[in-house]
Amino acid sequence: MEPGFWRARWSEGRIGFHEGRPNAHLQRHLDVLAGVRRVFVPLCGKAEDLAFLAAAGHEVVGVELVEDAVRAFFAEHGLEPSVSRDGPFARYAHGNLALLAGDVFEATPERLGTFDGWYDRAALIALPPPLRTFYVPHLRTLLSPGATGLLVTVEYDQAQREGPPFSVEEDEVRSRFSGMDVQLLDDVPADRFGDLPSREKCFALRVGQGATP
Ligand SMILES: C[S@@+](CC[C@H](N)C(=O)[O-])C[C@H]1O[C@@H](n2cnc3c(N)ncnc32)[C@H](O)[C@@H]1O
Numbered sequence: 300m301e302p303g304f305w306r307a308r309w310s311e312g313r314i315g316f317h318e319g320r321p322n323a324h325l326q327r328h329l330d331v332l333a334g335v336r337r338v339f340v341p342l343c344g345k346a347e348d349l350a351f352l353a354a355a356g357h358e359v360v361g362v363e364l365v366e367d368a369v370r371a372f373f374a375e376h377g378l379e380p381s382v383s384r385d386g387p388f389a390r391y392a393h394g395n396l397a398l399l400a401g402d403v404f405e406a407t408p409e410r411l412g413t414f415d416g417w418y419d420r421a422a423l424i425a426l427p428p429p430l431r432t433f434y435v436p437h438l439r440t441l442l443s444p445g446a447t448g449l450l451v452t453v454e455y456d457q458a459q460r461e462g463p464p465f466s467v468e469e470d471e472v473r474s475r476f477s478g479m480d481v482q483l484l485d486d487v488p489a490d491r492f493g494d495l496p497s498r499e500k501c502f503a504l505r506v507g508q509g510a511t512p
Pocket residue numbers: 305306316317318341342343344345346362363364365368401402403404420421422425
């Protein structure tokens with residue numbers, strides 16, 4: 300999607316993707332990230348998941364295109380972040396949580412360091428197939444050997460509805476993250492699109508120790 304698409308969604312308040320509470324899969328499977336020090340949260344919006352992960356003791360770094368969403372996160376939590384410039388990003392930080400306003404494709408290991416964990420809810424599925432082809436290899440450059448991720452996807456008949464969110468089938472997850480250990484944790488009916496059947500899946504992804512992400 301063009302940046303303008305997301306900017307319009309935020310400025311017009313069309314943010315049906317925002318759950319307003321920690322995601323159910325994340326709550327159920329937080330233990331997957333046990334022992335992870337730094338969690339990367341791409342396309343983070345103003346998700347409650349950010350606060351939930353930070354409260355669990357992780358150092359959390361989110362990247363969100365729309366700066367108003369980042370500001371809204373801190374305002375809604377009654378937090379006054381420090382604000383600084385970090386290359387192409389505006390960096391909003393408080394305690395163990397930093398949100399970078401800017402394009403995830405500008406997030407490099409040189410700028411952000413590497414992460415031993417990541418959490419993706421509504422990031423991979425927010426991107427059309429050609430962008431997913433760039434996104435996953437890009438994400439992988441930010442991971443350290445042994446990194447662990449939690450990924451939430453949705454599956455439905457793409458012929459019946461345009462994304463986002465896009466349907467990302469389990470086979471696609473396994474192929475895009477090939478070389479990682481991919482474990483299906485949840486597979487539940489989602490009731491996301493009225494009469495159109497859909498399922499949500501949650502995966503644990505693990506880069507082997509000593510393996511290249
Ligand atoms: C479907 S929303 C999901 C937000 C969040 N993960 C959640 O669960 O509420 C996708 C978010 O990605 C942001 N986004 C889209 N393209 C982006 C990009 N290239 N870099 C950073 N953020 C992006 C959008 O502004 C939007 O807030």
